[in-house]
Amino acid sequence: MRRRKFLATSAGIPLLFNQLPRDLSSSRMFSALSSEPDERVLVLIQLSGGNDGLNTLIPLDQYDNLAAVRPTLILPENSLLNLDAERAFHPALEGVRDIWEAGELAIVQDVSYPEQNRSHFRSTDIWHTGSDSNEYLPTGWIGRTLDIDHPTYPANYPNPDFIDPIAITVGNSVSETCQGHASNFSLTVNNPFNATSILEGAGGTLPTTLRGPELDYLRTSVAQTNQYSATVKAKAEAGNSLVDYPENNTLATRLKYVAQMISGGLQSKVYVVTLGGFDTHGEQIEAGDSTSGKHAELLLQLSEAVAAFQADIKALGLGERVIGMTYSEFGRRIRENGGLGTDHGTAAPMFLFGECVNAGVLGNNPTIDIAVDELEGVAMQYDFRDVYGSVLEDWFGVEGTVVRDVLHETYTKLPIIRNCSTIISGTEESAFAKTQLTLAPSPFNNQAQLRFTTKTKGLVRLSVYDVNGSLVETLFERRLPAGDQTVNVDTRQYPTGVIIFHLQRGSEVKVVRGVKH
């Protein structure tokens, strides 16, 4: 296991809290400014099970091919909600479409991680920890960032500087995203209006056996729960909600609680909610009607809940303080599975919403080949950690160097947060000329040639993936001059079958698919 730089010293001795390297001693995510009321909040919405991105955001320019590989799942063209000429939403996403039309929705196309591992549990762990796929991290991506500012947590929390829980999971179990090195930063809140006081026991010395740390964990949890629950209840009661939320929609109820807690002045920075059921191997649609079924119901719940929440946040005057972000452990296969469903795939779009997101679509439509391999998922365009990192940097103001330490060395900032107030987002000029990345010949044997054009000089990375979404190799990462580029690739070592070439310059990605014989 490769440990993160700031979690261990080079000698392998556990790092003491007061020995944090100076440049990492503050992530600024929870600096002294935290007690200011105009703090920024991130609402994470986990779509658990692996959301079918191709049935969520439909590439209109690929519609016929998609219909060919998904003959039963394909949504009728006249049922779709068009965003523009190239893309449309599933008909259940009217609420999300309204957010799009208000200019408050950013879509990042085809997000995944290199070396896709199609296990729910491993994939979820990767998304929660923000690890490499061959790395096991014990902490979540939010938790690891919070550790920098709160190295002694949970000892002496809450305290006068941090009265409120650092993060909140609305539901019954804590979110792994908020797992810090010593404890989970999120308080589990089922209903913020219920607060029970728990007896704290008589204390006493901890046993020196394995019982000691467990007992300590229990004592701390009890004490903290008591202190935090009372605070959360008081703030939620002081809060408000100004719109109607859909009924019989647990996600909506939970998001309403979030709105009430934020508007009541709770200073928690991250709220996590979950909608489960996206593992649609079977009965994704109802036989004979692709617009209804399990997936349609889930998208409807999501859409109505998110639309009500965003309307509420705006009505409460919190529009510039709150953004939301959806994620799921993987997308699904391109080809349907013959059982009215889809199996575990690779990439899927992420949605960010709020007044301060950089509205629009980042990335290109995936290419659907009618000869698509049955193993093939949608190829990755963006690394999920680039999305996380951009949120940390542009929304929470965490330094880029810190983001690189928390997430990964090759982190690239994406223009997904708008210059809403103080923190400036570095949006970039388009680096590639309109011409697509092209591959010849296709299919290829031992050699292939790639062509593309760069408009300006800059750092370009060219990587190769196989049919499972696994990284085959990174061909290069170097500064290229402006102009036409030709790359000859030795493909002898590549596995036969589908090969994806992935070209990235900053936030811009081009993907081309080929087949090796």
Next chain:
Amino acid sequence: MVLTATVAGLAPYQGPFGQAEANHLLRRTTFAVTQSRVNEAIDKGLQGSINQLFTASTFGTPINVDTTEDPNVPIGQTWITAPYLSDFNVNGYRTRSLRAFMMKTLMNGGFNISSRMLLFWHNHFAALGNIDKRSVYNYYKLLYDFNSGNFKELVKRMTIEPSMLKFLNGNLSKEGNPNENYARELLELFTLGKGDQVASGDYTTYTEDDIRAIANALTGWQTRYFNQIDPTLQPEAYFNANRHDSSPRQLSHRFDNTMLSVDGADAYKEVVDTIFEHPLAAHYICRKLYRWFVFYEISSDVETNVITPMARALVDNDFEIEPVIRLLLNSEHFFDVQHRGALIKNPIDYIADSTFGLGFETSSDPLVEQEFYVKLNAEASEQLLPFDNPPSVAGYPAWHQAPQYNRIWINAATLSSKTSFAADITGRGLYFNMGDRARPDFIDFIAGFDNPTDPNDLIDELGLRIIGEPLATAQVDALKEILIPGLPDFEWTVEYSEYLNDPDDMDMREAVGRKLDAVVSALLNSPEFHLY
């Protein structure tokens, strides 16, 4: 934390087998441990106790206690083979009946390991789904009856178990469109576990291609006769050769490039046999058993000195589970004081300990009894263990999610549920079924104590029975302050003796009872009570 040099291994435990050891053994292997069970174990000795744990036990049958609309199932009869009805939805009463039955089976399994193993297998093969309750009952019965039988055989049975075929879509898998859901979980969650990804689609223990090959081999299995009103038709699995892919299936180097050659209805047996030939076939399940019975952290010492010998024993016994559990329970390692009382309770333990563990007895009225267990099922659900509805096929996160494991049972929401539950148990009573009320009687509970008239002995014994470990001095002092605030010890002796002299004096009984309620309440709320 300072770690000792080497952990105790699986050498037989030679030390004394008294209160502490019997208590540890019973709490890790049975539910709702009472002092009389501990005494029984001490009498039997370690070997006798282990033998007792593995005596045969029978899975009962859930009965209809509350519905007159099902003409096939009169009140007092079971519905486990009864058909569905065209004009009445039988799922309502059958769900209540089954949930109550499962809670009863788990919490009242007595001096026997079967209930603990039922929960283990339910978490391991976490099938779920709102399907024909007859099929769900059959699934639980399979798990219970196997309890510590042959793991390889259980995997075979589970592969074609109707509930599992439906839950992991095996019933949709057919030639040309193999559904790999079951094949993936068979390798990842049920048998080998997923190793590190060392190359594209290669997870050390198996590869993506193996998942495909196995999914192909398992095609053709379907389910039928769910929710039928024809009394001759029971939900079942069957093999449909027309949907079976009979093309050759080559496994990867992770399985020595084995070619699966058996075709047709027996192909699944060859698949399972081949998986169990894998050099690591025994390790994954042994780790899981270790986490279940001992502790969630597995150090490299434990891996070498405990897991590896367990795995070897499992292979030597052709995957019979019982000899391996016996080996573990009989070992120095199991009784090492290091991990005694170090596991955080799951909700079934928490609820069973705070009801039946305190001597609570259910009503003899079957309807009231059912509603009580339905209430306990709902409580378990609030505390993160929705018994027949695990959050995913991996089971309940506290039993697989690193690094927190058992700590996942404890958070602000579950603590607050547990607190309300304990307050009801020791206060107004646990209400259920519109007005019925359950409440243990603590005066009865202490009647069998060694010396309940002495407040120090009383508190010591309450602590030992409720917490399972001797109390620290600070706790004893705090509890005494609750029992006899600011009063000399003899005041308790006087009051309790007065009650004993005139047990029909309800005022006296009430007064003594309230003091005990307060002490038990403090114990149930103490952080120590969450450990076992």
